[in-house]
Amino acid sequence: MTQSDARYRNPDDDPRGRYVLVDITSPFLRPTLTFEWRGHHPPEGRCWRYTAERLENLCDHGVIFFPTSGPPRLKQYLADINATSDEDVHSLSRIEIIVREAMRGLAKEVARNPSALDAIEWRDLERILREVFNHLGFRTELTRPGKDGGFDLRLTCIENGQPLAFLVEVKHWIAHSKKPGLPAVSALFDIVASSADISSGLLLSSSGFASSILRGRSEIEQQPVRLGGRDKIIALCQSYVEERSGLWKPVVGLPELLFDGTL
Numbered sequence: 001m002t003q004s005d006a007r008y009r010n011p012d013d014d015p016r017g018r019y020v021l022v023d024i025t026s027p028f029l030r031p032t033l034t035f036e037w038r039g040h041h042p043p044e045g046r047c048w049r050y051t052a053e054r055l056e057n058l059c060d061h062g063v064i065f066f067p068t069s070g071p072p073r074l075k076q077y078l079a080d081i082n083a084t085s086d087e088d089v090h091s092l093s094r095i096e097i098i099v100r101e102a103m104r105g106l107a108k109e110v111a112r113n114p115s116a117l118d119a120i121e122w123r124d125l126e127r128i129l130r131e132v133f134n135h136l137g138f139r140t141e142l143t144r145p146g147k148d149g150g151f152d153l154r155l156t157c158i159e160n161g162q163p164l165a166f167l168v169e170v171k172h173w174i175a176h177s178k179k180p181g182l183p184a185v186s187a188l189f190d191i192v193a194s195s196a197d198i199s200s201g202l203l204l205s206s207s208g209f210a211s212s213i214l215r216g217r218s219e220i221e222q223q224p225v226r227l228g229g230r231d232k233i234i235a236l237c238q239s240y241v242e243e244r245s246g247l248w249k250p251v252v253g254l255p256e257l258l259f260d261g262t263l
Contacts, residue, residue: 008078014062021065021073022253024049026260040071049256076253103127104135111237117206117230122172125206126152129170129233132240137254150191151201157254164199164255167192171205181210189225200224202258204233226262235261 008018025046026033033047037055042048048055058064063075107128109116120128126142130153133140138155153168169188171180185203192201201224208229239257 014075016075016077018078019075020078022076024055024064024072024074026256038066038072043071074253099127100131103131107132107237107240110234111241114230114234117233120172122170125172125233126170129153129168129204129236132236133168135240135243136236136257138258150187155258159253159255165197166255166258167195167198167201169201169203171203171207173205173207179207179210180205181212185213185225185227192224199255200226200259202226202228202262204228206230206233226259228262232261 008020010018025042026049030047033049033051034042035048035052037048037052038059050058055064058074065073065075067073103124106116106120106124110120110128117125130140130142133153133155138157140156141154143152143154150169151167152170155166155168157164167188169184171178171184173179180203188201188203192198203225205227206229209227213227
């Protein structure tokens, strides 16, 4: 048992095994998720991470824990975390191992010095994010250049015993000061909407987003595509560094980690 695994307990003999209790509120306030639920409200300045329907569904599956005092918490199972471990390193060629190790070094540099992001080429940023997502617990597939089909990364994980899949599109246009607009969001939305096995999508842009997107923020929040800017990319790299150093602890589920700090 690793030091990280030791944090998982099973005091109520849950048949799904050992778990940790994680927060089900988010610091990124969304008015539509600030409702009362089973006599509880999110703390001031926070909102629920789930809709009321989703919270009830989690309750029905027995994965919400109600303490005698304080807010309800979500059970995050060790079995779900272990099911999303990295792929077998022996399946990689020596060149692939060297490249991926270099990308891990760049992720550490971005975490330590965010301005380094400006010196990284677009394809390398996609490779960096593959390593970051892998080590945070996702199984991650990087698409081939020129054949991405409208997305760059496909992420999968298991949450509460259910397989989930997400698509990530990365825009890195620092040199040209370009910002993706509504067409980029619509393109990813169309792919997500047409894929029965995809839960949602994430559009990451190191240069931010066009004003047309920000004006339509309320409409975007209702779509299965979220937006993350430069700060989100840096935050992901910083979480990666904390995980590698043993400091990072999964206080939220992987889907919530993926979308925290996004629009």
